[in-house]
Amino acid sequence: MTDAVSRLAAIQARIAGRAGLVAVSKTFSAGEIEPVLQAGQRLFGENRVQEAAAKWPGLRVKFGGVELHLIGPLQSNKAADAVALFDVIQTIDRPKIAEAVAKEMKKAGKRLRCLIQVNTGHEPQKAGIAPEALDGFLRQCREDYDLPVSGLMCIPPVEGDPRPHFKALAEMAKRHGLKELSMGMSGDFETAIEEGATLVRVGSAIFGSRPQITR
Numbered sequence: 677m678t679d680a681v682s683r684l685a686a687i688q689a690r691i692a693g694r695a696g697l698v699a700v701s702k703t704f705s706a707g708e709i710e711p712v713l714q715a716g717q718r719l720f721g722e723n724r725v726q727e728a729a730a731k732w733p734g735l736r737v738k739f740g741g742v743e744l745h746l747i748g749p750l751q752s753n754k755a756a757d758a759v760a761l762f763d764v765i766q767t768i769d770r771p772k773i774a775e776a777v778a779k780e781m782k783k784a785g786k787r788l789r790c791l792i793q794v795n796t797g798h799e800p801q802k803a804g805i806a807p808e809a810l811d812g813f814l815r816q817c818r819e820d821y822d823l824p825v826s827g828l829m830c831i832p833p834v835e836g837d838p839r840p841h842f843k844a845l846a847e848m849a850k851r852h853g854l855k856e857l858s859m860g861m862s863g864d865f866e867t868a869i870e871e872g873a874t875l876v877r878v879g880s881a882i883f884g885s886r887p888q889i890t891r
């Protein structure tokens with residue numbers, strides 16, 4: 677058993693079926709991901725379209741039933757590639773992206789589950805729609821673009837207690853009747869599950885630490 681496979685088992689045991697585990701494989705090679713697929717993991721997250729395009733078509737040939745989530749910011753000129761590659765887009769955060777993804781889904785005859793990323797900490801450097809703009813944006817996604825929005829996603833500030841952010845996101849989802857809540861990472865997924873996460877995104881606690889590059 678590789679280290680990643682034994683860590684995966686430990687994380688799954690801690691989750692204990694309470695939420696879906698998105699194994700975040702960004703920066704790790706196809707060869708490093710394969711043992712985790714062999715162990716039965718099928719939900720994965722990547723944050724860059726190009727990187728995913730280099731790894732996942734090949735892995736999907738070998739392993740059926742993969743569900744790939746885009747968890748990083750999307751540029752509208754990559755929307756077609758993203759729709760072709762991914763099953764779920766967790767980072768819809770502005771009208772231009774909502775419109776581009778909706779258009780590419782129609783072209784491809786494919787409807788991906790979409791989550792709206794909310795910038796719960798109002799951090800200027802971080803992607804996500806401001807919480808106070810969510811109502812209007814959600815209406816726009818549904819009415820203007822016919823985008824299948826099934827939930828919300830957030831990345832709380834690195835510093836401080838993430839729980840209030842998880843609570844706030846859960847409250848927003850409840851208010852809008854959205855079922856999917858993607859929140860919690862390696863350091864705080866149990867807190868997120870306590871606050872209602874249906875998907876947790878865990879990278880380093882499974883695959884090991886990543887090189888210190890900002891992604």
Ligand SMILES: *Cc1c(COP(=O)(O)O)cnc(C)c1O
Binds near residue numbers: 702748879881
């Ligand atoms: C990298 C990343 C994760 C995983 O982070 P870890 O701390 O390694 O678990 C989760 N969500 C997003 C959006 C990421 O970019």
